[in-house]
Amino acid sequence: MPNVVIENVTNPRVHSEEMVLSMGPHHPSTHGVLRLEVVTDGEVVVSARPDIGYLHRAIEKIGEYVDYRQFMPYTDRVDYLCSMNSNYAYALAVEKLGGYKLPLRAELMRIMVAELNRISSHMICIGALAMDMGAYTPFLHGICHREKVNDIFEEVCGARLTYNYLTIGGVGYDAPPGWIEKCDKFVHYLYPKMIEFNDLITGNTIFQERLCNVGIVSPEKAINYGLVGPNLRGSGVKFDIRKNEPYSIYDKLKFDVPVGDGGDPNGSNPRGTLGDSYDRYVVRVKEVFESLKILRQVVDQMKENEKLPAEHPDRQYQAKLPARLRIKRGEVYCRSENPRGETGYYVASDGTDKAMRIKIRTGSFSALGCFEEVTRGLLIGDVIAVIGSFDIVLPEVDR
């Protein structure tokens, strides 16, 4: 230890030293059991290495011991903030491998719950990001809107967090009477509320100051680091799996793909740079509006569907599949658009009723992969902003 005498700041005998700061595993701003090994030089981050694995439950290994249908509840636990989308990704992979076809009503119900869950997941993300930046009220607004979605889900499947609603070949239960009108009412409820939310926080100067020009990811870097979903689109890459590799009936629905436009004087982020934290935040807010647009179309289609006679094949909510699924030898990599980006299921079958290997590729895992690179040279307070803007959910990272 050198003899430090703090008499004068410009004194050449004063040394600065690097210090290791262990942030987590239960730091309130790390969004779960994430530990960051931060090497700091004063207030500046030299390197921030994520240390993960605190929530490792070997879900992929469990998939090799249970059959295809029994694995569905485990996919809820992969990402608890958007269980419906996690269910959806797994069901899509198995249906693609088995070559199963679905009735129209099942597809509509699936898209409806998936978009509702996307909204509720984004509510948590943008609310928690605002809370990390010191604004408490937007989080309560987010939670309040999420409760309405949870009520809708409770009515259709009985659960409020881990739904286990989608099954292979359809959905678990048909829509109860009056449910579609409830969804319609929710869409009309949320639209003005989101505009109010925007007035409250999106245009807030303090909020913008904290996020603009922080944690910049250029488009090339985003592709190379495997960022997906809103994080990728925040960097200005216009790619959405619902649009570019459409699954289900997404190709018949009309919606836009919002991308980040930092630095554009006429855009939503004139002060910032392309790919900064504010861009990633704005993309999520815009996506909520796009999801509302999709929901409105699907609600109309559902109302049409209700008029069909009960025996009509398009009116069924489940496809008729054998009681025990035996899928031919083969492997598939199937991906779908989740709130946290691409969720890819690599499912390999060896001809029995159990999968030989299930590998889950999640958006948060690759977002943490580029974390060290993005946070280099930032201030410690900005590290929290970057975590929040990447929307990391730890069960999804550790699986």
Place this chain on the structure above:
Amino acid sequence: MDFNTIVERLIAKWPEVEAPKIENGDPFAVIPAKNTVEILRYLKNDPDLSFDSLMSIAGADSGRELWVVYPLHSFKHFHRFMVKVVLPRVNPEVESVSGLWQMADFFEREAYDLYGIHFKGHPDLRRIMNPPDWEGWPGRKDYEYPMDYQGIPTVRADQFFDDRISKEVGEREAKEKELVAKIEAEVKAKLATAGKPEEKK
């Protein structure tokens, strides 16, 4: 560009590349382990192919051999391709692709952690999910779950197949059966006595 054209191009350059006939699922090409980085660099940098995005890296254990699967995607041409490397169970080694795609860093660490696949040239090959002193490769089919970790038992003593517990359960079940039989007998007797006056009528 479709799958067969890409495979033909690869076979023209590397004759060892195979494309097995499949009945189900996505098509894939099996490439030799020693040329992995060479072939993947060609797939990434060739202007007609330009697979600039590596979607995932999945290690797998088929029971006989280990696999590393690389699903690729191109943001320029919007086409997909899947590449597989087959490795032996003893000393599986393949070159790291983290120099081509940075995202491979974490995914290769995961494959190393779960399957013990050694990625040559990886900057920081450590365990990622399990603690650093964990033994064995948990993803493999022949992995046996350890009964303790650093002297801490991982399985509760009364959790599985404990003689004492099964004995207690057996006794309780026997008692319940006796009770049920007793109640049934009582009910029958009651019914018999209650039924007699009705017969008289």
